[in-house]
Amino acid sequence: xxxxxxxxxxxxxxxxxxxxxxxxxxxxxxxxxxxxxxxxxxxxxxxxxxxxxxxxxxxxxxxxxxxxxxxxxxxxxxxxxxxxxxxxxxxxxxxxxxxxxxxxxxxxxxxxxxxxxxxxxxxxxxxxxxxxxxxxxxxxxxxxxxxxxxxxxxxxxxxxxxxxxxxxxxxxxxxxxxxxxxxxxxxxxxxxxxxxxxxxxxxxxxxxxxxxxxxxxxxxxxxxxxx
Amino acid sequence: xxxxxxxxxxxxxxxxxxxxxxxxxxxxxxxxxxxxxxxxxxxxxxxxxxxxxxxxxxxxxxxxxxxxxxxxxxxxxxxxxxxxxxxxxxxxxxxxxxxxxxxxxxxxxxxxxxxxxxxxxxxxxxxxxxxxxxxxxxxxxxxxxxxxxxxxxxxxxxxxxxxxxxxxxxxxxxxxxxxxxxxxxxxxxxxxxxxxxxxxxxxxxxxxxxxxxxxx
Numbered sequence: 001x002x003x004x005x006x007x008x009x010x011x012x013x014x015x016x017x018x019x020x021x022x023x024x025x026x027x028x029x030x031x032x033x034x035x036x037x038x039x040x041x042x043x044x045x046x047x048x049x050x051x052x053x054x055x056x057x058x059x060x061x062x063x064x065x066x067x068x069x070x071x072x073x074x075x076x077x078x079x080x081x082x083x084x085x086x087x088x089x090x091x092x093x094x095x096x097x098x099x100x101x102x103x104x105x106x107x108x109x110x111x112x113x114x115x116x117x118x119x120x121x122x123x124x125x126x127x128x129x130x131x132x133x134x135x136x137x138x139x140x141x142x143x144x145x146x147x148x149x150x151x152x153x154x155x156x157x158x159x160x161x162x163x164x165x166x167x168x169x170x171x172x173x174x175x176x177x178x179x180x181x182x183x184x185x186x187x188x189x190x191x192x193x194x195x196x197x198x199x200x201x202x203x204x205x206x207x208x209x210x211x212x213x214x215x216x217x218x219x220x221x222x223x224x225x226x227x
Numbered sequence: 228x229x230x231x232x233x234x235x236x237x238x239x240x241x242x243x244x245x246x247x248x249x250x251x252x253x254x255x256x257x258x259x260x261x262x263x264x265x266x267x268x269x270x271x272x273x274x275x276x277x278x279x280x281x282x283x284x285x286x287x288x289x290x291x292x293x294x295x296x297x298x299x300x301x302x303x304x305x306x307x308x309x310x311x312x313x314x315x316x317x318x319x320x321x322x323x324x325x326x327x328x329x330x331x332x333x334x335x336x337x338x339x340x341x342x343x344x345x346x347x348x349x350x351x352x353x354x355x356x357x358x359x360x361x362x363x364x365x366x367x368x369x370x371x372x373x374x375x376x377x378x379x380x381x382x383x384x385x386x387x388x389x390x391x392x393x394x395x396x397x398x399x400x401x402x403x404x405x406x407x408x409x410x411x412x413x414x415x416x417x418x419x420x421x422x423x424x425x426x427x428x429x430x431x432x433x434x435x436x437x438x439x440x441x442x443x
Contacts, residue, residue, distance in 0.1 A: 050350060051349075052346050052349065052350070066350070067350065068346075068350045070343060070346070070347065072343060074341070074343035074344060074346060074347035075347075076344065076347070076362055077366065077442050077443070078365045078366055078369070078442055087361070088351035088352060088353065091353075091357070091361075092351060092352040092353060092357075093352070120441065120442040120443075121442070122442050122443040136351070137350075140351065140352070
């Protein structure tokens with residue numbers, strides 16, 4: 001059985017059908033990158049998958065903890081970096097405080113943020129904020145981690161450091177579903193690529209299969225991106 | 228009348244003013260939050276009711292509200308009230324009036340918190356209750372503090388309206404002395420008292436604002 005499965009998902013906003021018939025399976029340790037033009041339903045698919053949005057048809061089969069990294073971080077501004085990371089594991093998951101702190105420090109070290117423990121989000125760069133928010137998601141020990149365009153709010157030079165962190169997680173076999181506009185990143189890191197357009201999955205498969213396909217919408221999309 | 232005895236009387240009146248002020252704040256600050264919740268409720272009748280409530284509280288004179296609250300038990304329920312009820316009526320009237328203003332301030336603050344904060348909290352598994360009190364409210368307090376300070380300063384001065392129910396607060400006392408002496412000295416002294424009172428309030432609120440200034 002797959003770790004995470006979506007069957008025939010349908011979602012409309014008012015009269016507009018955003019997800020038309022989406023099915024996908026995620027195996028443990030797999031990295032799935034979802035690409036496609038804006039308005040294609042990528043973000044809605046992610047929001048339905050993480051229960052931030054209800055859906056009108058189909059089903060999502062998943063039993064476990066999930067994490068989500070937002071495009072604009074959504075860190076809690078009134079909490080320090082450490083509190084942002086540790087508060088939910090301690091208060092919500094009722095885990096041992098010392099253990100959570102130890103894990104959080106290890107995560108901060110891993111993401112080169114060890115000196116930011118007591119900083120507030122407003123004193124961090126965008127790239128640092130996003131790394132903290134990834135650490136916050138990981139501190140919950142999720143079975144699967146979703147990323148909603150994690151680098152879209154970042155300057156190019158800050159994008160690199162965040163992508164490096166995600167790549168590291170991929171090497172460690174973290175199960176991830178990543179909505180991204182970074183085509184090179186998707187090609188290099190993704191085990192499986194999903195190309196969405198107009199509420200449908202148009203192409204899916206290994207990076208080679210998808211990026212070399214002859215589908216005209218895919219070509220058009222990549223062409224627009226200047227590839 | 229000696230200046231000294233005038234000051235003693237005014238100080239006594241001031242204690243009553245402070246009593247009204249403190250109890251009104253203790254009641255109206257939390258009540259405002261409840262009204263704000265009602266005003267933002269998903270249930271339409273509750274939302275509408277709170278909208279009407281706020282509109283009446285803001286749209287009619289506070290002095291009239293004081294009178295209505297004081298006489299309501301008699302005219303509506305036929306209960307005759309004791310003289311101690313005066314101060315209770317005053318505090319009640321001030322509280323329900325200020326709660327309406329505070330509710331609108333809270334609402335503004337709550338609505339200014341980005342949706343992403345709620346979503347992040349939801350993903351991390353916080354309950355709605357935890358989300359509000361751990362994530363949202365602390366941020367709201369920081370945002371609304373300057374507006375709350377404004378209202379609190381107005382309240383200090385508004386306590387003088389309780390003269391309509393013959394409460395012996397500072398302004399009532401000052402008016403009586405002024406009438407007896409045929410001189411406005413007592414009123415001017417009262418003015419100085421209000422000013423000092425408000426200066427202390429403003430300094431206190433400023434200190435709290437600074438305390439909350441640890442993040443942008």
